[in-house]
Amino acid sequence: MEGAGPAGFREGRLYIGGAWRDADGGRTVPVVNPADGGTIGRMAQGGAAEATAAVAAAAVAFPGWAATPAPERAAALRRVAALLSERREEIAAVMTAEQGKPLAEARGEVAITADYFLWNAEEARRIYGDTIPASTAGKRLLALRQPVGVAAAITPWNFPASMLGRKLAPALAAGCTAVCKPAPATPLTACAVFACIHDAGLPPGVANLVAGPAEPIGEVFLTDPRVRKISFTGSTAVGKMLMRRAADGLKRVSLELGGHAPFLVFADADLDAAAQGVVASRFRNAGQTCICANRLYVQARAAAALQERLVAAVAALRVGRGDTPGVDVGPLIGEGAVARAEAHVADALARGARVLYGGHRLPGPGHFFEPTLIAGAPAEALVAREETFGPVIPLWSFEDEAEAVRLANGTPYGLAAYVYTRDLSRAIRVTEALEYGIVGVNDPAPTVVQAPFGGVKESGMGREGGYEGVQGFLETKYVSIGLMPS
Ligand code: ADP
Numbered sequence: 001m002e003g004a005g006p007a008g009f010r011e012g013r014l015y016i017g018g019a020w021r022d023a024d025g026g027r028t029v030p031v032v033n034p035a036d037g038g039t040i041g042r043m044a045q046g047g048a049a050e051a052t053a054a055v056a057a058a059a060v061a062f063p064g065w066a067a068t069p070a071p072e073r074a075a076a077l078r079r080v081a082a083l084l085s086e087r088r089e090e091i092a093a094v095m096t097a098e099q100g101k102p103l104a105e106a107r108g109e110v111a112i113t114a115d116y117f118l119w120n121a122e123e124a125r126r127i128y129g130d131t132i133p134a135s136t137a138g139k140r141l142l143a144l145r146q147p148v149g150v151a152a153a154i155t156p157w158n159f160p161a162s163m164l165g166r167k168l169a170p171a172l173a174a175g176c177t178a179v180c181k182p183a184p185a186t187p188l189t190a191c192a193v194f195a196c197i198h199d200a201g202l203p204p205g206v207a208n209l210v211a212g213p214a215e216p217i218g219e220v221f222l223t224d225p226r227v228r229k230i231s232f233t234g235s236t237a238v239g240k241m242l243m244r245r246a247a248d249g250l251k252r253v254s255l256e257l258g259g260h261a262p263f264l265v266f267a268d269a270d271l272d273a274a275a276q277g278v279v280a281s282r283f284r285n286a287g288q289t290c291i292c293a294n295r296l297y298v299q300a301r302a303a304a305a306l307q308e309r310l311v312a313a314v315a316a317l318r319v320g321r322g323d324t325p326g327v328d329v330g331p332l333i334g335e336g337a338v339a340r341a342e343a344h345v346a347d348a349l350a351r352g353a354r355v356l357y358g359g360h361r362l363p364g365p366g367h368f369f370e371p372t373l374i375a376g377a378p379a380e381a382l383v384a385r386e387e388t389f390g391p392v393i394p395l396w397s398f399e400d401e402a403e404a405v406r407l408a409n410g411t412p413y414g415l416a417a418y419v420y421t422r423d424l425s426r427a428i429r430v431t432e433a434l435e436y437g438i439v440g441v442n443d444p445a446p447t448v449v450q451a452p453f454g455g456v457k458e459s460g461m462g463r464e465g466g467y468e469g470v471q472g473f474l475e476t477k478y479v480s481i482g483l484m485p486s
Contacts, residue, residue, distance in 0.1 A: 018204025061205030254462025259415030341390030
């Protein structure tokens with residue numbers, strides 16, 4: 001990263017038109033470590049002017065990048081991937097410092113970010129069009145796939161590197177240029193990723209980074225006619241607002257929004273694997289993952305056995321600073337997140353639920369909450385309806401497959417769902433009945449770069465990852481060629 005200061009103090013800057021720069025007027029804000037509240041660096045704060053400069057740089061760079069032969073674009077993306085891999089430790093340390101997740105998870109995230117660049121580098125060479133049979137002998141018909149233009153990427157703080165990679169890599173592979181806005185809590189990880197982009201020698205303006213308050217930057221992305229696509233990961237409320245506003249310019253949108261994942265465990269499942277799966281899904285990133293299990297449903301006759309295993313597995317989790325070796329669950333991103341987890345537990349208890357394990361915030365400094373297991377919350381409880389986005393999992397039981405599917409689908413969200421069973425036919429029936437974009441069957445961690453990721457219902461639209469990721473940044477141009485007589 002540009003400008004790493006003394007004693008690891010980092011000064012993040014904006015990256016516009018191939019150069020690092022300060023915000024107009026030199027505005028900066030502190031970046032805070034959620035594990036202790038300490039300031040770990042400062043980040044330049046751009047606004048409308050800097051966002052407009054970034055869009056202008058991306059628009060100037062677009063024709064050249066779109067015309068760059070695919071193998072050259074691919075080679076540039078491979079260089080980014082190689083630098084990300086080379087700098088894995090450094091980037092993971094920045095991520096853990098500003099986001100809180102355990103170092104092992106941060107390393108894994110940098111690795112998957114590199115993989116997004118690598119996979120999309122390969123995909124850049126496979127952007128095929130079509131030839132279409134003509135109706136007459138004197139015509140030839142083609143469908144070309146061309147980049148949409150300047151793409152805007154707005155990313156959240158929970159996966160500050162991989163969300164950037166999942167949007168930026170396919171955009172650049174497609175031949176788009178990009179303007180990116182990181183979440184305010186995690187700008188330094190974005191700077192570290194952009195340092196790889198800079199050092200990989202991507203042409204100026206191909207990828208730009210503007211950090212700062214969301215509204216003025218978002219407003220430029222929404223209203224500047226040079227921006228043709230908005231790719232957003234974040235809350236459903238902001239996603240809906242962006243889609244409404246993007247309609248005025250008929251900009252393409254892809255939205256990866258909130259989830260409320262059900263985790264179904266049938267009595268025939270491997271209960272040890274299911275308990276481990278719940279823990280892996282729910283407590284990774286301290287529960288701050290849009291696809292992590294939010295509601296656990298266990299078939300009644302296996303409920304006691306699963307509960308016993310789960311309490312033991314949750315009790316074994318080590319909570320602490322992400323940079324302490326052996327820690328499984330780091331701090332939450334801030335006080336608001338702890339207060340929400342606390343409120344969700346209190347609401348459930350007030351409605352008659354009971355705590356099987358945990359249930360409390362942990363003393364500071366830092367924003368820690370105990371891994372928590374609760375049972376008996378009614379359907380109206382907040383934990384049953386809203387994303388807790390913290391280390392809290394409510395447990396219910398069900399009698400049969402039909403009830404399990406009904407409970408699982410009883411939410412406006414539709415991102416990820418999980419099914420544990422040894423019965424193949426049941427796995428297929430339930431998977432097909434689940435109204436979700438992603439289903440993990442005996443698999444708590446389905447995300448890989450080569451698979452389509454995205455939700456249905458109020459969890460969003462469009463798919464990232466896989467070949468569909470690149471398709472999201474392409475337009476089809478139909479060409480009809482009349483042959484002249486020889
Ligand atoms: P979260 O609750 O995970 O922070 P948000 O939807 O608020 O989810 O934030 C996700 C991303 O969207 C962040 O980069 C945030 O700054 C950005 N964002 C929030 N509000 C707006 C807005 N009005 N316009 C553009 N981006 C926004």
